[in-house]
Amino acid sequence: MAAAEIHENEVALNNGGRLGHLTLDHPAALNATSLDMIEALRDALTRWERDPDVQAVLIDAVGDKAFCAGGDIVNLHRAITGEIAADYPARFFTEEYRLCHDLHRMRTPCIAWGHGIVMGGGCGLFSGASHRVVTETTRLAMPEIKIGLFPDCAATWFFNRLPSYLGYFVALTGASLNAADCLFAGLAEHAIAHAEKAAVLEALVTADWQGEAHATVTEALVAADKRAPGAVLGDSRLLQHAAVIRAATAGGDIAAIVERLTALAGVDDAWLAECGNNLVQGCPVTAHLIDRQLRDGRYLSLREAVQRELAMALACCAHVDFPEGVRALLVDKDKTPQWRFPSVADVPAAYVDAHFQAAWTGAHPLANLADTPTVRPN
Numbered sequence: 001m002a003a004a005e006i007h008e009n010e011v012a013l014n015n016g017g018r019l020g021h022l023t024l025d026h027p028a029a030l031n032a033t034s035l036d037m038i039e040a041l042r043d044a045l046t047r048w049e050r051d052p053d054v055q056a057v058l059i060d061a062v063g064d065k066a067f068c069a070g071g072d073i074v075n076l077h078r079a080i081t082g083e084i085a086a087d088y089p090a091r092f093f094t095e096e097y098r099l100c101h102d103l104h105r106m107r108t109p110c111i112a113w114g115h116g117i118v119m120g121g122g123c124g125l126f127s128g129a130s131h132r133v134v135t136e137t138t139r140l141a142m143p144e145i146k147i148g149l150f151p152d153c154a155a156t157w158f159f160n161r162l163p164s165y166l167g168y169f170v171a172l173t174g175a176s177l178n179a180a181d182c183l184f185a186g187l188a189e190h191a192i193a194h195a196e197k198a199a200v201l202e203a204l205v206t207a208d209w210q211g212e213a214h215a216t217v218t219e220a221l222v223a224a225d226k227r228a229p230g231a232v233l234g235d236s237r238l239l240q241h242a243a244v245i246r247a248a249t250a251g252g253d254i255a256a257i258v259e260r261l262t263a264l265a266g267v268d269d270a271w272l273a274e275c276g277n278n279l280v281q282g283c284p285v286t287a288h289l290i291d292r293q294l295r296d297g298r299y300l301s302l303r304e305a306v307q308r309e310l311a312m313a314l315a316c317c318a319h320v321d322f323p324e325g326v327r328a329l330l331v332d333k334d335k336t337p338q339w340r341f342p343s344v345a346d347v348p349a350a351y352v353d354a355h356f357q358a359a360w361t362g363a364h365p366l367a368n369l370a371d372t373p374t375v376r377p378n
Helices: 035-050 073-080 088-105 121-127 155-159 164-173 179-185 194-205 213-227 242-248 254-266 270-281 284-296 302-318 321-331 349-356
Strands: 005-012 018-025 054-061 066-068 110-114 117-119 131-134 139-141
Touching: 005 035, 005 194, 018 035, 018 194, 035 054, 035 088, 054 066, 054 194, 054 213, 066 110, 066 121, 073 088, 073 302, 073 321, 088 121, 088 302, 110 121, 117 121, 121 139, 121 155, 131 179, 131 213, 155 164, 155 284, 155 302, 164 242, 164 254, 164 270, 164 284, 194 213, 242 254, 254 270, 254 284, 284 302, 284 349, 302 321, 302 349
Parallel strands: 018 054, 054 110, 066 117, 110 131, 117 139
Antiparallel strands: 005 018
16 A cells, blocks of 8 residues: 655746645545644645745645545544554644644635545645635535544634534534535635646646736636536535524524434435434534534634644543544444443533543643634635
8 A cells, every 4th residue: 555645746837936736645545634644734835835936835636536534533543542652643633733724824825626525634624725626526524423523623613604504514414515515605615627627727827927816816716617617516405405404403402403403314305314314323422512612612713713622632532432433433344333422412511521621731732823814815
């Protein structure tokens, strides 16, 4: 099996500047990111952000199946169970969240080519880009409810910038979103046929870079979409079922919300039923974490959001549900996790509280993050 890696390239632009090009190469794991890959991504982005000759950055991935299926959760499981160094989760989550934070704040335009599976940590990577492209194959989801974690990688920040009913629904059900869903929810700006990626790269190379860089990138992407409208989006299920979703997520009681959402498992609509079933089979503690994460995190800054998520992630590693969820889904693959509590109503408030307590003493590992996100026109 080829080693997971990041390919770094610089493409000459017609104005003498350069385009930074990063490609995720871990197709055997659907381009899931290891710690080494995260560090390589952040190193390149930091250098290019400081280089005035780099006009923009493109992040894509090897293969047609996935942009990125998430983070390296199998090795997180191995660390929790004592197979590798116990400090791996702290190092992994700290660097992953630092990368996602820095992406949201980049002044240099960043294009994420979100084809195929965009899931979990891959959704965090995608969401941090200033110009997010979906294709006819895009399937975006944050299904952490299935493994006893929670939507992370700054999801506190970007889910709270959706209409609240959509944020709750997507987070609690792990809903799989197509390109039309992503555009409707504001999780992407552009839909372009996957086959047109080379043409988009050529459009960037030959663009007139005399004006504002973000506007130049937008013009190139819009022109590509008009020239080759081959990204067959399908219908937005979020739009189609907006009234049902809004009614199911109304109110402030998480147990009642979960009851209404799980009832969707019995409806005569395959997509809604799948969403409901995800929650039926999902982790009851995660439902509480999502509720607290979104409700209490509504007015957090980007910096505060990822700092809080780090405490939550390390707490999940210290409790039983996350390693059990990974075991059932990705290690033993029996798909029968034994959750700590049988239902949302059975989870004690004190148990939820413990997931928001810091696992370190002294300064926060992400204490040096800048506090104010850069405003980037699209």
